[in-house]
Amino acid sequence: MTTVRDSEDFSPALRATMVNDLRAMGAITSDRVAHAVSTVPRHRFVPDQPLEAVYAADHAVVIKRDDQGTATSSLSSAHIQSVMLEQAEITPGMRVLEIGSGGYNAALIAELVGDDGAVVSVDIDPQIADRARACLNSVGYERVKVVVGDAEHGVPGEDAFDRIIVTAGAWDIPPAWRTQLAPAGRLVVPLRLKGITRSIAFETEGEELTSVSYRLSGFVPMQGDGQHHERVYPVGDHGSWGLRTDDDTFDIAASELRAALERPRLEQPSGTVFDLPDELELFLLASHPQMMMLHARPTLIEQRAFAASAGRGVPALVRGGSFAYRTKRENADVGGFETVVIAHGPAAEQVAAEYLGLLRCWARDHRRRGAATIRYIPVGHLAPTDGAISKRHGTVAITWH
Structure with missing residues (x-):
């Protein structure tokens, strides 16, 4: 078993293998995401873990559990992180908000936006935020801004973001996320729907959000004012x-x-x-x-x-x-x-x-992939009654083509 102490000899090869695996799985489809995953040393964000586990394409690592043993923070699998980055279609110079900090995903985003872009990562847990800050500093991503706060209410004092990527299972889409999303922006969120979760990439269409893609996913649930228990x-x-x-x-x-x-x-x-x-x-x-x-x-x-x-x-x-x-x-x-x-x-x-x-x-x-269109209709706007899934701040409507 290779541990983090041996990482400098083995991690570049393991990263290359992971990228190849992710391409074969269809999780990575662009050279830009492949380059980011090849560049960021994933093991530096989960020290003391076996490298074979850290660089397994479909393996998540629990970072913190509550008193009942339930995971409250984790390093998501490279597979779902890559899928969501591909869904986001991040380009150089963009401003990106990450909701849910771990450090590694923010470093990937930093690679994608480049020196002219900006990355803000927010987490409700000060311990997780501090940990993410330390890990990011240790590998040279000081330019990522880490904020402690309840993302249900957005990030006060920040301008609009070109992309918002949520890395916790969200039951609803709060108004603050739509407010802080630039007019031509994209929100990628693991949205919980009747007991399942799908990572949905939304773009604005008037007052509504309309999906451009959706993929199978699973995340630890959102905490704070936006939490909702199944x-x-x-x-x-x-x-x-x-x-x-x-x-x-x-x-x-x-x-x-x-x-x-x-x-x-x-x-x-x-x-x-x-x-x-x-x-x-x-x-x-x-x-x-x-x-x-x-x-x-x-x-x-x-x-x-x-x-x-x-x-x-x-x-x-x-x-x-x-x-x-x-x-x-x-x-x-x-x-x-x-x-x-x-x-x-x-x-x-x-x-x-x-x-x-x-x-x-x-x-x-x-019977095909991508046959659904998923719309999010805020409260106060006319929503369908058939096939609709009601939320606190709006309604999810799914139509099939």
Whole structure:
């Protein structure tokens, strides 16, 4: 195992390998981001960690945990950092605000904006901000400005930014971010939507924000005035299975759902190929108001009470004491794997039929990457009622093409 003490001999080669891996994964698509990742010594921001872990393309490192052991700050994987930098399309001379400090990502941004640009990194935790400041100074990025504050309210005294990059899971988009975003600017934010997170690159369109890209992502949640706790509804005994969302309006009939699981399950093949699971997941959750994320413990998967998809988390349509979710099974006739619907409860046939309808709509009309347009409509502006996800400061509306 190579440690940080040996870094001067090994880190350039490890950085080059990481860049090659990130290119192969599609996370890096431009020479500018590749150069930044090749230049910044990632290991200097997580001393005492094995270099093989630090320079693994898809490995995050926890920096700080709270008293309950929950991660409150981490060095995100190089994969998602590269994806978000590509989404941001940063060019030399830009002013960039990073919300959530760790040091390493700010150094990458500093490489991208160059000497004529400016980088401000804000964090609510003084300890994390101090740590980021020390790490940045140690590798020559003194020009990055590190600020302590609650980013829900923006960064007072700063001019507008060409780019705002959020490196914490945000449930909402506060007005301060839109106010501090330059008219032709771009906001890249890991936005939480009904129990999942997508890194969305938004640009302004009048008073609204409209997506130009979105990618699968996951981050520690935002702290401070902008925090919002996900709702977890335990259903099985001792939390063996349950439902997760960040919508406060659901009324879960837990006892009826427990009883539903004891009934024989209904399995319905969809006749559609199973692929692009992250796109399908977003479509399902955004297309029905009673979709939630279903999670089951491994023991229930092993006992075959649930299909394997429930162990990773799967969109489930829940109505009263009945529910339906999807899994996959091999079927050479559709080209590999077919999507299958599993339903339980007295209304199993009805919820399965609705779920099948959504799957077939997806397969027929939207089965590709980037088929969604995600809009953020601030409070006070007319928002759609169908397919809308309500937030504190506005509404998320997702349309499919």
